[in-house]
Amino acid sequence: MQYSQEIINAIKEVYVSSPYPTISKIAKLKKMQPKTIYRWRDAESWDRILAEKAKTMYIEQRMSTKDIMRIMHRQQKVVDAWRKSGKWDIDKFIVGGIGLSREMVKQFNETVEEALKDNTFTTPGVADKLTKLLMIIKKVSPQRVQLSNIFEFLKDLTDFVSTLGDKQFSKLFQKYLIEMSDYLRNKYAGE
Numbered sequence: 001m002q003y004s005q006e007i008i009n010a011i012k013e014v015y016v017s018s019p020y021p022t023i024s025k026i027a028k029l030k031k032m033q034p035k036t037i038y039r040w041r042d043a044e045s046w047d048r049i050l051a052e053k054a055k056t057m058y059i060e061q062r063m064s065t066k067d068i069m070r071i072m073h074r075q076q077k078v079v080d081a082w083r084k085s086g087k088w089d090i091d092k093f094i095v096g097g098i099g100l101s102r103e104m105v106k107q108f109n110e111t112v113e114e115a116l117k118d119n120t121f122t123t124p125g126v127a128d129k130l131t132k133l134l135m136i137i138k139k140v141s142p143q144r145v146q147l148s149n150i151f152e153f154l155k156d157l158t159d160f161v162s163t164l165g166d167k168q169f170s171k172l173f174q175k176y177l178i179e180m181s182d183y184l185r186n187k188y189a190g191e
Helices: 005-016 023-030 034-044 046-059 065-072 076-085 088-118 124-140 143-163 167-189
Strands: none
Touching: 005 023, 005 034, 005 046, 023 034, 034 046, 046 065, 046 076, 046 088, 065 076, 076 088, 088 124, 088 143, 143 167
């Protein structure tokens, strides 16, 4: 029997949508042979769409593979294969690291702003806190995030310096800003 692309697309939509019915359930519901739906699924890589949805559940929603298996009505070995081939654990680590990194950078920036405002930038306690925060940021940040944060910090620092109202200091800061950014880019891009 010949089926229109419209029917195939409708069945595909049912297959890749929550609550993720199995092909045998779809075939029974649509009064079709399961092998016909399996052929369509394999020809159009419907499972790739499911694997991406499962990856999102695993990384962004922090679901376990067992929960994904239960929700998507797929065998554990299928979900595990998706996890391995899609490198979910690496992506989960990177996404988690970026979130943690952003929080640490926020704390770092707040500490710097406070120290500049209170004129405590060179006290041992502040210096120690900043050093520890930088060490953590460096360990959890992917390189592109580190560079982005460095330049965001320099921009924020420039904005802060301009609010001080000290034209001489502002001019001196501007004079060395490009040199500072080049130095930092070379230092951290090479690691």
